[in-house]
Amino acid sequence: MSRIHEALKKAEDERAASRQANYIDVNPDVLPRNPIPQMPVESISPAAQNASGQFHAPAAQDVLLSRTIESKWAPEAGTMLFFDEDEQAFGTEEFRTLRSRLYQIRERQPLRKLLVTSALPQEGKSFVSSNLAQVMVRQHGRKALLIDADLRASQLHRTLGTNATPGLAEYLLGENDEFSVMQRGPMENLFFIPAGRMVSNPAELLGNGRLKSLLSRLESLFDWIIVDAPPAVPISDAALLAKYCDGVLMVVRSNETPFDVARKARMEFKDSALVGIVLNGVDGGTSYSKYYYAAYGNEARTGAKK
Ligand SMILES: Nc1ncnc2c1ncn2[C@@H]1O[C@H](COP(=O)(O)OP(=O)(O)O)[C@@H](O)[C@H]1O
Numbered sequence: 001m002s003r004i005h006e007a008l009k010k011a012e013d014e015r016a017a018s019r020q021a022n023y024i025d026v027n028p029d030v031l032p033r034n035p036i037p038q039m040p041v042e043s044i045s046p047a048a049q050n051a052s053g054q055f056h057a058p059a060a061q062d063v064l065l066s067r068t069i070e071s072k073w074a075p076e077a078g079t080m081l082f083f084d085e086d087e088q089a090f091g092t093e094e095f096r097t098l099r100s101r102l103y104q105i106r107e108r109q110p111l112r113k114l115l116v117t118s119a120l121p122q123e124g125k126s127f128v129s130s131n132l133a134q135v136m137v138r139q140h141g142r143k144a145l146l147i148d149a150d151l152r153a154s155q156l157h158r159t160l161g162t163n164a165t166p167g168l169a170e171y172l173l174g175e176n177d178e179f180s181v182m183q184r185g186p187m188e189n190l191f192f193i194p195a196g197r198m199v200s201n202p203a204e205l206l207g208n209g210r211l212k213s214l215l216s217r218l219e220s221l222f223d224w225i226i227v228d229a230p231p232a233v234p235i236s237d238a239a240l241l242a243k244y245c246d247g248v249l250m251v252v253r254s255n256e257t258p259f260d261v262a263r264k265a266r267m268e269f270k271d272s273a274l275v276g277i278v279l280n281g282v283d284g285g286t287s288y289s290k291y292y293y294a295a296y297g298n299e300a301r302t303g304a305k306k
């Protein structure tokens with residue numbers, strides 16, 4: 001067994017032990033296993049929905065997704081890692097590793113709606129969520145929806161090089177249905193809901209019930225729904241959003257996030273399923289250092305750094 005595999009195996013054993021020590025705890029009360037949508041979406045044919053309001057039947061799903069907005073994207077070179085077809089680009093391997101860790105976790109618990117957050121701004125939430133969505137759809141037939149839920153400091157439309165509106169804000173305000181705020185760009189099977197226009201009351205909008213309904217209704221259309229969240233420590237939006245998702249992935253910026261602040265952020269999610277921690281912005285080096293997994297969680301290091 002190579003050193004990397006030994007390290008991974010050891011970390012897996014340690015993680016299993018730490019899970020038993022209640023570090024990663026799934027509270028069934030917060031997992032919406034049979035979610036009941038709170039608001040009907042008038043424009044969707046009832047025939048395409050099941051009793052829970054979710055969309056079903058693959059053909060019907062494709063018809064629904066064809067109603068999304070076809071748009072031209074100009075993804076930022078250098079940080080949007082999977083658009084230029086370079087399978088070996090710096091940082092891509094770490095995202096493949098993260099993908100396989102998430103599939104391993106999914107074998108043990110429901111995991112489709114994933115919230116990506118961190119303690120503070122500028123730690124790499126948008127970087128991680130967007131590249132994760134990209135790497136997910138690199139696997140044949142997998143569909144991913146990326147949602148920019150950082151209504152206060154939306155970023156994803158800039159890095160993907162596309163329009164910010166209409167988006168989540170318009171949906172939450174009841175002005176648009178889900179497909180008229182959802183874009184499909186140049187990467188097959190990758191869909192995107194931008195944040196939408198700036199609003200004065202993001203916390204109230206995120207908590208008005210429509211986002212919860214949106215996520216539970218759309219989950220049957222996608223293999224992954226990745227929600228790019230606001231930072232957890234200064235505002236409470238992320239903790240609220242976590243209740244609508246199956247799991248939380250926390251980003252910690254290497255050499256920048258203060259330990260106390262990261263710990264405080266982690267406490268924000270004590271009632272949610274924290275599935276792992278991504279240590280972002282680690283300098284390159286040996287593959288051993290990049291693939292190190294900490295004993296206290298599923299920690300993956302992303303090597304790309306400015
Ligand atoms: N690992 C990384 N390698 C290169 N650039 C990164 C990395 N992580 C973040 N960045 C860049 O740092 C900036 C802040 O990251 P971002 O994902 O927008 O943070 P957040 O969403 O947490 O506020 C962005 O310009 C982003 O492209």
Ligand SMILES: [Mg+2]
Nearest residue numbers: 125126150155
């Ligand atoms: Mg962001």
